[in-house]
Amino acid sequence: xxxxxxxxxxxxxxxxxxxxxxxxxxxxxxxxxxxxxxxxxxxxxxxxxxxxxxxxxxxxxxxxxxxxxxxxxxxxxxxxxxxxxxxxxxxxxxxxxxxxxxxxxxxxxxxxxxxxxxxxxxxxxxxxxxxxx
Amino acid sequence: xxxxxxxxxxxxxxxxxxxxxxxxxxxxxxxxxxxxxxxxxxxxxxxxxxxxxxxxxxxxxxxxxxxxxxxxxxxxxxxxxxxxxxxxxxxx
Numbered sequence: 001x002x003x004x005x006x007x008x009x010x011x012x013x014x015x016x017x018x019x020x021x022x023x024x025x026x027x028x029x030x031x032x033x034x035x036x037x038x039x040x041x042x043x044x045x046x047x048x049x050x051x052x053x054x055x056x057x058x059x060x061x062x063x064x065x066x067x068x069x070x071x072x073x074x075x076x077x078x079x080x081x082x083x084x085x086x087x088x089x090x091x092x093x094x095x096x097x098x099x100x101x102x103x104x105x106x107x108x109x110x111x112x113x114x115x116x117x118x119x120x121x122x123x124x125x126x127x128x129x130x131x132x133x
Numbered sequence: 134x135x136x137x138x139x140x141x142x143x144x145x146x147x148x149x150x151x152x153x154x155x156x157x158x159x160x161x162x163x164x165x166x167x168x169x170x171x172x173x174x175x176x177x178x179x180x181x182x183x184x185x186x187x188x189x190x191x192x193x194x195x196x197x198x199x200x201x202x203x204x205x206x207x208x209x210x211x212x213x214x215x216x217x218x219x220x221x222x223x224x225x
Contacts, residue, residue, distance in 0.1 A: 001194050009153050026148055026183055033180070037147050040160065044152075044196055056149040074148040074157060074206045077185040100153050 003046035006106070011098040014061060018087025021060045022096075022105065023069050026078030038109050047097075047108070054097065054106035059086060064103045142184055143169050143176040146204060154203055156190055161200035170202055178204055185209055 026033075037055045045052040058069045070081060090096060095108035143166065146159040159178070164170050172191050179185045187204035195201040207213075217223035 001196050003196055024149060026179075033147070036145070037150060040147070040150065043160065043199070044158075044201070056147065056151065058149070074151075077148060077179075077206060077209050078183055100151055101155055104151055 006045045020086045021083045025075045025081035140181040144178045146178040156203040
């Protein structure tokens with residue numbers, strides 16, 4: 001079995017508020033955790049035919065807030081979390097892919113990073129497949 | 134009290150990482166003893182700092198020769214210990 005294209009698991013038509021929170025809880029809060037998470041994604045999924053290096057996170061899209069995310073069956077087992085504004089994450093050059101079921105997002109890192117337009121009021125969920133050089 | 138260095142995690146996993154099934158997933162090859170990771174088994178997963186209890190939902194083919202393990206997160210270990218003590222199945 002080869003890498004699974006992540007394109008088959010993208011949600012369409014979702015709007016991102018740049019003020020929304022991107023939340024990561026637990027293990028990935030260390031450099032080792034982030035690298036392990038990103039490496040696992042790289043070993044399983046591809047994006048535009050290349051291994052996808054990305055970290056799993058959740059975002060406060062419509063209908064979700066930080067409390068609801070943190071109280072979910074999975075994340076409530078963690079004691080600590082980190083959150084950042086979506087706009088800051090995008091402006092820092094990370095790619096955000098709305099993957100699997102809401103509110104899950106993949107935060108693309110490293111050589112497979114795709115730059116997205118900076119957003120001042122609203123970020124459309126669309127994909128620019130031009131790799132950063 | 135048990136320290137993280139004394140904790141053996143059966144399967145390293147990250148509760149943030151789900152796939153299209155909605156379950157947490159991990160690679161079977163990351164388990165030190167893969168034989169303990171079988172469908173229906175209750176295992177300690179996560180990491181030594183914050184382990185969690187999970188039920189193995191299934192083990193399916195993954196990329197290359199690896200397998201993907203799907204986990205249903207049950208909670209943190211102390212919840213289970215407390216319940217077992219309450220039921221008299223574990224001495225105080």
